[in-house]
Amino acid sequence: MAALAVSISERSVVLGEHVIPGRWLRDHGDDIDSRNPDSKQRLTDTFGIDPQIAPAAVHIDGAWLSVDWSDGVRTGHDLDRLLAVASSRRSLWPRAGAGFTLPAGVDLWDSPAEATWFDFGVLDDDAAWTEALDHLRRFGWAAFDGAELGEEPTVRLAERIGYPRASIFGTVWNMNSGSFEHQDSAYESFALDVHTDGTYSHDGPGTIVFAQQLKTGEGGDSVLVDGFAAARDFQAQNPEAADLLTRYAVTAHYVEPGVHLVAERPPLRVDEHGTLVQVSFNNYDRSPVLPDEGLVDDVIDAYNGFRAVFNDVSRALVHPWQPGRVLVFDNWRCFHGRTGFSGERQFKGCYTNHEDLEGAYRVAGLI
Ligand SMILES: [Fe+2]
Incomplete structure (x- = not known):
């Protein structure tokens, strides 16, 4: 050089x-x-x-x-x-209108009560399943207890929504502490900041299913935050910054031997009607992109400001784990994280597509 x-x-x-x-x-x-x-x-x-x-x-x-x-x-x-x-600084995406509206028919939550659990047996009963599915639609998550161990319950739950979606992690994956099957922070034991998965995928996973198989030691609870409620509150607090996050694409990457994925989208993605459809935020996977001159402070302030809102512990819904518990949540709406833990922790898990989730709601007459 x-x-x-x-x-x-x-x-x-x-x-x-x-x-x-x-x-x-x-x-x-x-x-x-x-x-x-x-x-x-x-x-x-x-x-x-x-x-x-x-x-x-x-x-x-x-x-x-x-x-x-x-x-x-x-x-x-x-x-x-x-x-x-x-040499390739980024500007704002042009779009008509400003800010966003929230989708109709969802129940936003910002100071959650304790997690409630459906018996996994509801998957065998259409009416009871519809109730669990409606909980997922309204709140962005549904939790189950009493599942058998092994891969089958994860597949059954995914198939009640659509089908398990293959990805770089496989179709139904094992997420076991200490295994380092993939070079990702999900396999470590430290506390994980709340985030969404697949910011490096153009079509981020629609739902995530986790089914616990084994737990020794302490901690390792899952934490969920309603990203739509946080976006609403951020917009109320700072409308200009919230609007910026609908128009500034953040790039993310995933790298391991033989894999190099890159995708980009705004943290607050709106449809053509100005309705918020997806939140995306994963600071671990964010790629270096330099905003246009004059935009740097605005972008950093908006990005950090939104994170300060959704990262507030008072918003966190904690799901304590034990083997036989299963959690499914909408990865386009809820942020998820994990408390630090000791001992061993083993899960089966999978993704489904968001259009399948929406399809399940339609078939059940919920939208
Ligand atoms: Fe994750």
Whole structure:
């Protein structure tokens, strides 16, 4: 690479012709403390970065840029990658109207009561199943107890909705602590921030089914948050920022040997009528994209602001697990996460498509 001039200007790093705001650059290191070198999942605490963060020193060594920051952290950046990102900055998607309305007929929840459980036997009874399906439609989730162990109950539940959807994880997958079958944070034991799955898929999974098989030790509860209720509240609090999140696409990726998926969509996706149809947010899988000049603070403030709303623990519905319990939820509406845990934790799980979920509602006369 030809010698590239690098300097500091106020709170930005100037790299050749590119002025890169420090607040953005601090969040997008390529060093091993910032990004998992195998999965490329992000490790940086995006939401803890001081908006006033500033570079204190910059240094280029070959194809690597090192930045010392005012918070005492040093980040490293692959120059080729950074220059590519800086050369293709992102603007807002044009669309008619502003903001969004919520879909009709759903019950938004923001200070949840305890989880309620249907007996898994309702799958054998059309009327009882319709009641469980209506719960899923209204609240975005349904929980069951009393399922047999093994793959069959997961398949049966998926087939009550549509069919298990094959993905890079397989059709019905095992998610076992410590197995590291895939290079994904889902297989680790630390607490997982609430997120949606498949931000790297153009057609993110419609539902997620989890069925617990084994549990030893403590913790590892599932946490659900109503993303539509959070979006409504965010819009009430900051309509301009909520509108921006309907028009700014976030890119995400999934990388493992032989796999490299990339997709993008706004965190708040609306249909042509301005109705919110899908929330998407997974900070672990987010790819580096630099917003247009003049848009950087607005994008970061909107992204962080929405996260602050939906990440509020008072919104979290906690599902404690035990073998035989099964949870299905709408991945286009609910964020899910997990508390940290000790011991072993084993699940069967699968995805279904969202059009199949909607189809099940129609067939049951629920919409
Ligand atoms: Fe997940």
